Amino acid sequence: MxxxxxxxxxxxxxxxxxxDIKKAYRQKIRENPPEQNPQAFSEISDAYDIxxxxxxxxxxxxxxxxxLAVDIKVDESPKRETSRYLKNIFEVPFQI
Amino acid sequence: MNKKSKKTFSKKELFSLFESGNYQKVISKIKQFTIEDISHEEQESILLDSYQKLAHNHFIAGDVTRAVRDIDSLLQIHTSQKYEIIKLKYLCYMEYFADAVVLGERLILSSDKKIKQEAIFLYQLALMYNGNHSLEGTLLKLLPKSQQNYILGFAALLQEDGVSALKYFESSNPRAKIEKNNLEALKMIIKGEKPKGDLSNIKPLYRLLLVGEEEGLVNTKNSRVVKEELKGQFANQNKNRAMENLLLLQEAIDAKIIAQNVANKEEKILLIYNNISLLVEKQKENQALHLFMQYKEDLINLIESATLFIIIKSHTQDQKSNRALIVFLTNYLKLYHQKIAPFQIDYILLFLLNYDESWAINLAHTYNREHFIFFVKELSVAKVYSTSLQEKFNGIAKRYTMTNSHLINVAAKSLELLDEKIEQFDNQTRENFVEQLGALIQLLRNSDKVHRKYQASFLNLLKALAFVVQTFPYDRDPQLYEILFDAIEYFVDYFGINRVKLPLDIKAFFVSFDKKESIRRRNKHPKHKNVFEFVDMMLNEEYFKAFRYDFKEEEYDALAIKNQCIKNLQNAKEDPFAPLVALKEDYYKSYVHQLVLDLIAKSIELQIGNTDEIIREILSKLTISFQDTMIQAGLIQSIKKYAKNDLRVALVILEYAIGSIEHNRREYLWYLKWLESYILLFNNHHLKRNSLFDDILNEFLKIQKKKKFKSMNAAYTRFLKLDTQ
Structure with missing residues (x-):
């Protein structure tokens, strides 16, 4: 994983x-005490241990x-106007 | 003027062309030639069928214009509503809605109900596409409910009322599965849902709208325009979906998408890194390596990159990237040695050892990794034992580090690898190697306060030494054997290792040492009888190991267990027979029963505690009883052996054995033989009879009188006399 x-x-x-790793660890632990944020605390401790x-x-x-954290926003695809396309192409719905 | 007559063509060949699907040829042959022996009806029928099939094929291939032309040709030969309804369908497809409406108006008056319904259906749709959204209710009612709802749904959709359209489509339940799928696809399109299920059989238009695939789409002007517009949108959508997957760390993507769409260099390299990680996670290490090599100059800017590169290299066999790895890790250390922990430096050096030992040692010097240098360089060249070397070693062994532990394992591995070359050594090299081994063993033997966590790696090194030392004949290098024996004994006691759990090489070494002769086999591989045995052997490493020596490990273990029990008994340890539990799984092996008898005998001989209790305790540890077949078989033989050393031992065991047999199992030959042995022991050694002896004698006579075993007849006669004395 x-x-x-x-x-x-x-x-x-x-x-x-x-x-500096130790300082950074202390700072992060102060920001995320175990009683308030146990998940973050455990992740920070693991990171420090590693x-x-x-x-x-x-x-x-x-x-x-x-x-690694990457903060990129993916462009949303332009929404297709379904009815516009269905207007243009005839499709026989039931088999003849 | 004589008109030149048309050439002829055989009817058989014509039908053959039709059968093979060459409808165009069938039509041209009929036009060009006179067909032999064919009736007018037959010729017209085959011509009509050919036109119809040709039209259908063109339609399926998306060439609707030609399909209409074929149907028109057909209608010139034979006008029929059966064919006109097909033309109506094609006109609709070609988006000739005005013409379709004109044709449809005529066909909806058909007296044929089926044609009428089809015509109404197509006519209504054509009307709508032609801009007339008002539906003719009276006509609509002539259609099945399902088709009515479909037309109403489409009418709503064309007026951009998706909600009503969906409502009508929900009530449109075509019977055919394929139409059901089509309708589901249409609903997905309206709702803007992600495509799901098998899309291979749905209408080409729906497939195009859902996933952008154009296969089978009819070739009309509008369809071409729509296709172009949609293709661009889908390419964009696929790219975005891929990027989303990468950002959510769900799936690796084509690195080109990252390169083309992410302008920011820093972001790009982070995404490349994540993409490589995802490839490794999906076990596509070769692709990961290729990408890493492509971007290595950028990736080195990430402190995480060394571990990633090492993971990839550990999982690939690629040799070409070895040099690049060395350069990369060297530069990486230059950049990050102050940011990473010293053990991380060791980790990189350890990995580099596999690729370029001297380069790794050079780097170890650069970054002052003294322990690393000691194990890899100094220890391997030390030919003579020295106190300074010992002090250094003791200093290192006192403090545990994983790197040192790994390095000891590396040393063990290199010894095992060297073993294969020993036979090729010249005398001088061999002498040097023996000296080197001696220095190393002495170093181990004299080590002091070794950290307990080194147990596994020290044992590994001792195992390698035991293996290598047995390559040399005992009589040539007895000292080597002696110091290694001392060293192993020292560490077995120091770490408190259970001797049964010692590695095979060490157990074998003990046997070699006892015998003053190496029991290691010279040929490396066992002779295999057939291919299956060979495959078994290849798959079973233990088989290989066991073949290294000329002894049975299980028997060695059993002996070690027995000795341990006796030692425990002598030292009055609590639960002295606890080690026997290790033999429980070997219950069915004969040596276990012999071992149990020997242990009982030894316990009686030592005269410690209540013998009955001791026997019961020993037997219960392995859930063995004297009634077991394995004991029945060997008891008398063992008793004879014990009687030679100590008659009391033999008698006590026999008394216990006889007494332990249940009454309903006493009329067997083996039991009678036990009784016979007891009587003979007493008699032959002229022991003073007692009440127990008399009871046993009486029991023998009683059973034999009843069972009349032939082999016991002589004893019976003899014992009768004894009874009367």
Whole structure:
């Protein structure tokens, strides 16, 4: 199953060092305490473990696939005017 | 002037042309030739049929203009409403609605009910398409209810009243399944639903509107225009649907769609990354690798890319990308070594080891991965044991890391791989290798406070060493055997490993060590009798392993279990016979019963505790009883063996065995033989008779008197005398 990237889970962008991971983790945990948001808390903890705990990393990371957040809006397809098309082409509805 | 007569053509050939579907040829032959032996009626009939079939074929192929031309030719030969109704249908298809209305007006007056109904149906639709939306109620009522609702539904639809149209279509229930499907498709079109179900049999127009497929669509001007408009829309829709699937991480898409439709470079590469992940998830690793290679220069900007590349490479056999992988991971480390954990660096180095060992070591130096260098480089070249090496090793072994554990496993694997080359070594190389092995084993033996989590990898290394050392004859390198034996014993005790659970190579090594001779077989593969056995062997790794040595592992295990029980008994451990449970699955194997008897004998010999209780406990561990056939068979043989060492042991076992047999099972020959053995033991060793002996003697005489076993006759006569003494 494709999970969210652990770096993204912790909000780590371009400029950071390995030491910053801990800070980012603390910040995220403060924002998502377990009693309020248990799901997010568990995902953040998993992300932190993957990045900092070799046991988790060796167990999970080499097998896990991560997804990266992409926020693109897909254009909606123009709606076809069905009746316009049906007006133009005759189709015998019942077999003759 | 003599008019040149028409050439002739055979009737048979003409019919043959018709049968093979060459209707155009049939028509031209009739026009050009005089057909031999054919009546006028026959000729007209075949000509009409040919025109009709030709028209139908053209219509099916979408060429309605030619279909109408065929029907017109047919009508010139024979005017009939049967054919005119077909022309009406074709005119409607060609969108010649004005002509259709004129023809329809005439045909709705037909006296043939079927033609009349068809004509009304087509006439009403043609009227609507011609712009006249008012329906003629009296005519409509002549149609079946289902067709009425269909026309009413269409009338509503053409006036853009989808709700009413759906209402009428709901009440239009055609009988034929194909028409039901058509109606369902039409409803889907009106509701704007996503297509579902099998769309192969529905009307081409509906299929075009639902999924953009144009196959079978009639070739009219309007249909061509509609087709062009819809194709563009569908291409756009498919692209959007694909992009949506990718964004929802549901399905990988053609990377060209991403490249063509996403202008932002950053977004594009993120989508490519996700697309590759989706391909890997669907196990399309080769495609994933191809895409990764195509975009590797961009993908390196993502910190997640190394793991993804490694996952892909682990699942493909591609060799061409090896160099690219090395370059990619080298650059990746350059970019991210400060952002990733040290163990992640080790992970990448470990992976690189498979591709270029010296390159991996160079990188390990660059990023100061000392443990990595120690295991991969220093340990492999150490020929002489040294205290500094030991100190380094102890320091590493004290603290557990997964990388070190992996590296120990790598070392074990390389030893096993080297084993295949040992036979090709020259003397010097061989000597060096033995020294190297010695240094390594000594290092292990002298290690101190090894972290408990290293148990599996250390055992793996010891297993590899046991396997490799047995390649060398014992008499040539006895020291190697001795230090390895010491090292294994040390770790078995240190980690508290159950000896039965030791790897086969180590068990075999113990046997080799005891015998002072390697039991490892020289030829690598067993001789297989037939192809099936060979296939079995290929599928069964255990079979291969078992063939490595000249011994039976199960018997070795049983012996280890027995020794463990005796040790437990001597040390007064609680539940001393607990290890026996491991043999429960081998209940039917004879050695287990022998082992149980031997263990009972040993327990009696040691004189620890109540013998009856001990025997009961041993038997209950394996749910064995003396009544079991396997015990019946071997008991007397074993008793003779025990009697030679300790008569008391033999007597106690026999007494217990005899007493444990239920009364209803005592009139068997094997039981009588037990009694005979007991009496003979007493008699031959001149033991003082007691009441138990007398009871057994009486029982023997009583049973033999009744059963009269021939083989017991001599004993019976002899024991009778004994009884009277």
């Amino acid at each position: 494709i999970k969210k990237s652990p770096y993204e889970m912790l909000g780590l962008k371009d400029n950071f060092t390995f030491e 990045l900092t705990n070799e046991e988790y990393f060796f167990k999970d990371a080499p097998k896990e696939l991560y997804a």
